[in-house]
Amino acid sequence: DVKVTQSSRYLVKRTGEKVFLECVQDMDHENMFWYRQDPGLGLRLIYFSYDVKMKEKGDIPEGYSVSREKKERFSLILESASTNQTSMYLCASRASGAGHLTRGYTFGSGTRLTVV
Amino acid sequence: LAKTTQPISMDSYEGQEVNITCSHNNIATNDYITWYQQFPSQGPRFIIQGYKTKVTNEVASLFIPADRKSSTLSLPRVSLSDTAVYYCLVGDNRDSSASKIIFGSGTRLSIRP
Numbered sequence: 001d002v003k004v005t006q007s008s009r010y011l012v013k014r015t016g017e018k019v020f021l022e023c024v025q026d027m028d029h030e031n032m033f034w035y036r037q038d039p040g041l042g043l044r045l046i047y048f049s050y051d052v053k054m055k056e057k058g059d060i061p062e063g064y065s066v067s068r069e070k071k072e073r074f075s076l077i078l079e080s081a082s083t084n085q086t087s088m089y090l091c092a093s094r095a096s097g098a099g100h101l102t103r104g105y106t107f108g109s110g111t112r113l114t115v116v
Numbered sequence: 117l118a119k120t121t122q123p124i125s126m127d128s129y130e131g132q133e134v135n136i137t138c139s140h141n142n143i144a145t146n147d148y149i150t151w152y153q154q155f156p157s158q159g160p161r162f163i164i165q166g167y168k169t170k171v172t173n174e175v176a177s178l179f180i181p182a183d184r185k186s187s188t189l190s191l192p193r194v195s196l197s198d199t200a201v202y203y204c205l206v207g208d209n210r211d212s213s214a215s216k217i218i219f220g221s222g223t224r225l226s227i228r229p
Contacts, residue, residue, distance in 0.1 A: 004159075035219070040221065041221065042203075042219050042220050042221040042222060043160070043203075043219035044219075045219075090159045090160075091159075092159065104150045104152070104162050104165060104205070105152075105160070105162070106162075107158075107159025107160050107161065108159050109157075109158055109159055110157065110158065110159050112157070
Protein backbone atom coordinates (compact mmCIF):
# COMPACT_ATOMS: atom_id res chain seq x y z
CA ASP A 1 0.00 0.00 0.00
CA VAL A 2 1.77 3.08 -1.31
CA LYS A 3 1.33 6.12 0.94
CA VAL A 4 3.71 8.68 -0.62
CA THR A 5 3.65 8.75 -4.39
CA GLN A 6 6.10 10.57 -6.62
CA SER A 7 4.82 11.07 -10.13
CA SER A 8 7.93 9.93 -12.02
CA ARG A 9 10.65 7.38 -11.26
CA TYR A 10 12.97 8.63 -14.00
CA LEU A 11 13.07 11.99 -15.73
CA VAL A 12 15.42 13.49 -18.32
CA LYS A 13 15.29 17.23 -18.93
CA ARG A 14 17.35 19.75 -20.82
CA THR A 15 19.34 22.56 -19.28
CA GLY A 16 17.20 25.65 -18.82
CA GLU A 17 13.88 23.80 -18.73
CA LYS A 18 11.40 24.40 -15.95
CA VAL A 19 10.86 21.10 -14.16
CA PHE A 20 8.01 20.04 -11.89
CA LEU A 21 8.33 17.12 -9.50
CA GLU A 22 5.05 16.07 -7.93
CA CYS A 23 4.45 14.31 -4.64
CA VAL A 24 1.15 13.13 -3.15
CA GLN A 25 0.52 11.55 0.26
CA ASP A 26 -2.67 9.90 1.46
CA MET A 27 -1.99 9.90 5.22
CA ASP A 28 -3.33 13.39 5.97
CA HIS A 29 0.10 14.44 7.21
CA GLU A 30 0.74 18.08 7.95
CA ASN A 31 4.43 18.09 7.10
CA MET A 32 5.94 17.38 3.71
CA PHE A 33 9.57 17.51 2.61
CA TRP A 34 11.76 17.46 -0.44
CA TYR A 35 15.28 16.03 -0.24
CA ARG A 36 17.93 15.37 -2.79
CA GLN A 37 20.34 12.51 -2.43
CA ASP A 38 23.79 12.39 -3.99
CA PRO A 39 26.56 9.81 -3.56
CA GLY A 40 28.63 10.50 -0.47
CA LEU A 41 26.42 13.40 0.65
CA GLY A 42 23.45 11.58 2.14
CA LEU A 43 20.04 13.25 2.09
CA ARG A 44 19.95 17.02 2.02
CA LEU A 45 16.81 18.98 2.76
CA ILE A 46 15.71 21.37 0.02
CA TYR A 47 12.37 22.69 1.26
CA PHE A 48 9.64 21.64 3.61
CA SER A 49 6.08 22.61 4.34
CA TYR A 50 4.23 22.31 7.62
CA ASP A 51 0.84 23.44 6.32
CA VAL A 52 -1.01 24.33 3.15
CA LYS A 53 0.53 27.36 1.47
CA MET A 54 3.33 27.39 4.05
CA LYS A 55 6.92 26.63 3.16
CA GLU A 56 10.36 26.93 4.67
CA LYS A 57 13.80 26.67 3.19
CA GLY A 58 15.94 23.72 4.04
CA ASP A 59 19.69 23.48 3.74
CA ILE A 60 20.02 23.81 -0.06
CA PRO A 61 17.05 25.80 -1.47
CA GLU A 62 18.97 27.68 -4.19
CA GLY A 63 17.61 26.96 -7.64
CA TYR A 64 14.40 25.42 -6.30
CA SER A 65 10.94 26.54 -5.31
CA VAL A 66 7.93 24.66 -3.97
CA SER A 67 4.18 24.80 -4.03
CA ARG A 68 1.63 23.40 -1.60
CA GLU A 69 -1.89 24.35 -2.59
CA LYS A 70 -3.50 21.24 -1.09
CA LYS A 71 -2.56 19.30 2.02
CA GLU A 72 -1.87 16.08 0.17
CA ARG A 73 0.30 17.52 -2.61
CA PHE A 74 3.75 19.09 -2.47
CA SER A 75 5.49 20.10 -5.68
CA LEU A 76 9.17 20.84 -6.20
CA ILE A 77 9.99 23.24 -9.02
CA LEU A 78 13.32 23.67 -10.72
CA GLU A 79 12.99 27.12 -12.23
CA SER A 80 15.76 26.63 -14.79
CA ALA A 81 17.28 23.18 -14.64
CA SER A 82 21.04 22.87 -14.58
CA THR A 83 23.33 19.86 -14.83
CA ASN A 84 24.31 20.16 -11.16
CA GLN A 85 20.69 19.43 -10.28
CA THR A 86 21.03 15.93 -11.65
CA SER A 87 20.19 13.85 -8.60
CA MET A 88 17.75 11.53 -6.84
CA TYR A 89 14.88 13.53 -5.40
CA LEU A 90 12.95 12.13 -2.47
CA CYS A 91 9.65 13.35 -1.10
CA ALA A 92 8.57 12.54 2.44
CA SER A 93 5.71 13.29 4.78
CA ARG A 94 5.31 13.21 8.54
CA ALA A 95 2.54 13.80 11.02
CA SER A 96 3.01 16.42 13.70
CA GLY A 97 1.26 17.97 16.65
CA ALA A 98 2.13 18.84 20.19
CA GLY A 99 2.54 15.71 22.23
CA HIS A 100 2.06 13.48 19.21
CA LEU A 101 4.98 11.13 18.79
CA THR A 102 5.32 10.03 15.20
CA ARG A 103 7.07 7.11 13.61
CA GLY A 104 9.05 9.58 11.63
CA TYR A 105 9.09 10.07 7.91
CA THR A 106 7.34 8.13 5.17
CA PHE A 107 9.27 8.44 1.93
CA GLY A 108 8.30 8.06 -1.67
CA SER A 109 10.31 5.85 -4.01
CA GLY A 110 12.20 8.78 -5.45
CA THR A 111 12.62 10.49 -8.82
CA ARG A 112 15.95 10.17 -10.55
CA LEU A 113 16.36 13.36 -12.52
CA THR A 114 18.98 13.76 -15.20
CA VAL A 115 19.61 17.21 -16.66
CA VAL A 116 21.47 17.16 -19.97
CA LEU B 117 21.34 20.51 16.28
CA ALA B 118 21.94 16.91 17.27
CA LYS B 119 24.46 15.63 14.75
CA THR B 120 25.12 11.94 14.42
CA THR B 121 28.27 10.00 13.58
CA GLN B 122 28.19 6.45 12.30
CA PRO B 123 30.61 4.21 10.37
CA ILE B 124 30.67 4.74 6.64
CA SER B 125 30.50 1.04 5.84
CA MET B 126 30.36 -2.40 7.41
CA ASP B 127 30.61 -5.94 6.06
CA SER B 128 29.19 -9.13 7.50
CA TYR B 129 28.02 -12.61 6.54
CA GLU B 130 24.65 -14.25 6.36
CA GLY B 131 23.41 -15.57 9.69
CA GLN B 132 25.55 -13.21 11.76
CA GLU B 133 24.33 -10.55 14.16
CA VAL B 134 25.24 -7.03 13.03
CA ASN B 135 25.56 -4.08 15.37
CA ILE B 136 25.78 -0.54 14.00
CA THR B 137 26.65 2.15 16.51
CA CYS B 138 25.73 5.80 16.19
CA SER B 139 27.19 8.64 18.27
CA HIS B 140 25.04 11.64 19.16
CA ASN B 141 26.89 13.48 21.90
CA ASN B 142 24.68 16.57 21.96
CA ILE B 143 21.33 14.83 22.02
CA ALA B 144 18.64 16.97 23.65
CA THR B 145 16.23 15.93 26.37
CA ASN B 146 13.24 15.73 24.03
CA ASP B 147 15.09 14.00 21.20
CA TYR B 148 14.26 10.50 20.07
CA ILE B 149 16.55 8.19 18.14
CA THR B 150 15.25 6.77 14.90
CA TRP B 151 16.83 4.39 12.43
CA TYR B 152 15.98 4.09 8.75
CA GLN B 153 16.91 1.56 6.10
CA GLN B 154 17.38 2.42 2.43
CA PHE B 155 17.66 0.01 -0.47
CA PRO B 156 19.04 1.16 -3.84
CA SER B 157 16.60 3.23 -5.88
CA GLN B 158 14.12 3.45 -3.00
CA GLY B 159 13.36 5.99 -0.32
CA PRO B 160 14.41 5.29 3.28
CA ARG B 161 11.96 3.36 5.42
CA PHE B 162 11.47 3.45 9.18
CA ILE B 163 13.00 0.56 11.13
CA ILE B 164 12.90 1.39 14.81
CA GLN B 165 12.69 4.26 17.25
CA GLY B 166 13.58 4.66 20.91
CA TYR B 167 14.23 7.09 23.72
CA LYS B 168 16.19 5.08 26.28
CA THR B 169 17.13 1.53 27.31
CA LYS B 170 16.10 -1.10 24.81
CA VAL B 171 13.47 -1.34 22.11
CA THR B 172 12.76 -4.46 20.07
CA ASN B 173 10.48 -5.09 17.14
CA GLU B 174 10.15 -7.76 14.48
CA VAL B 175 13.03 -6.32 12.47
CA ALA B 176 15.68 -5.10 14.91
CA SER B 177 16.65 -4.08 18.42
CA LEU B 178 17.83 -0.68 19.54
CA PHE B 179 20.09 -0.33 22.56
CA ILE B 180 20.45 3.09 24.18
CA PRO B 181 22.73 3.59 27.21
CA ALA B 182 21.73 5.71 30.16
CA ASP B 183 23.60 8.81 28.96
CA ARG B 184 21.90 8.52 25.53
CA LYS B 185 25.03 9.81 23.79
CA SER B 186 25.08 6.80 21.51
CA SER B 187 22.81 4.06 20.28
CA THR B 188 23.29 0.67 18.68
CA LEU B 189 21.08 -0.87 16.04
CA SER B 190 21.22 -4.65 16.23
CA LEU B 191 20.13 -6.82 13.31
CA PRO B 192 19.86 -10.48 14.31
CA ARG B 193 20.85 -13.19 11.85
CA VAL B 194 21.24 -10.99 8.78
CA SER B 195 20.51 -12.17 5.28
CA LEU B 196 21.57 -10.90 1.86
CA SER B 197 18.40 -8.81 1.74
CA ASP B 198 19.64 -6.74 4.67
CA THR B 199 22.27 -5.18 2.41
CA ALA B 200 21.32 -1.50 2.51
CA VAL B 201 22.27 1.89 3.88
CA TYR B 202 21.24 2.50 7.49
CA TYR B 203 20.67 6.01 8.81
CA CYS B 204 20.62 7.10 12.42
CA LEU B 205 18.57 10.23 13.13
CA VAL B 206 18.14 12.19 16.29
CA GLY B 207 15.37 14.71 16.75
CA ASP B 208 12.17 15.63 18.48
CA ASN B 209 9.42 13.96 16.50
CA ARG B 210 6.90 16.15 18.19
CA ASP B 211 8.52 19.21 16.66
CA SER B 212 7.32 20.27 13.24
CA SER B 213 10.64 21.86 12.38
CA ALA B 214 12.32 19.47 9.97
CA SER B 215 15.55 21.41 10.00
CA LYS B 216 16.39 19.98 13.39
CA ILE B 217 16.51 16.46 12.01
CA ILE B 218 19.58 15.70 9.96
CA PHE B 219 20.25 12.73 7.73
CA GLY B 220 23.94 11.96 7.67
CA SER B 221 25.63 9.80 5.06
CA GLY B 222 24.52 6.61 6.76
CA THR B 223 26.27 3.24 7.10
CA ARG B 224 26.48 1.08 4.00
CA LEU B 225 26.02 -2.51 5.20
CA SER B 226 27.09 -5.29 2.85
CA ILE B 227 26.11 -8.87 3.62
CA ARG B 228 28.00 -11.71 1.95
CA PRO B 229 26.95 -15.33 1.49
